Amino acid sequence: MKFFRHEYILLAAFLAFAAIYLPLRDQSFSLDAAIGGCFTVVVFAYAIRKRGRLLIRGEQARSLPEILLAHLVCVGTLILVLRTGMFVSTMPDWLTLPVAADHYGRMGPSAFQMLQAIAGFSLGYFEWRLLISPRSINFEKEERRARIALWKKAELEAERMDALRLQ
Helix, strand or coil, X not given: CCCCCHHHHHHHHHHHHHHHHHHHCCCCCXXXXXXHHHHHHHHHHHHHHHHHHXXXXXXXXXXXXXXXXXXXXXXXXXXXXXXXXXXXXXXXXXXXXXXXXXXXXXXXXXXXXXXXXXXXXXXXXXXXXXXXXCCCCCHHHHHHHHHHHHHHHHHHHHHHHHXXXXX
């Protein structure tokens, strides 16, 4: 879809983050809600960009409860991974040491923060792939449905012919 360009998706994600975080900034869960909203916008926007209306319509579309359940699991896991660093009291030194520093002496992210970022991107990619993959069709089930439909038509035709004979 032409309106789902990368720049617009990222702008929408930033606006969603700001729209959720600013009213809730006094609450303890404000950052979690804002990250979840931003993640939702990014994942669904890129999925709609890839599949368009086929994401929710058509034979190969996944059901809405399946999509929502997968999304809730991914958002919950993302929040759990991002909040883990706050509640872990002791970590090995190799996880807390900064990976790099710049020329001004500012320290970069730690190895644990890098692992958190990789986990967040991996969750987003996993959910995006789940959303854009077509639903697998069970051919045996479809064939059984078709056979049942044919027999029902045959029964209806037999009933119609019996009704014609009586008259």
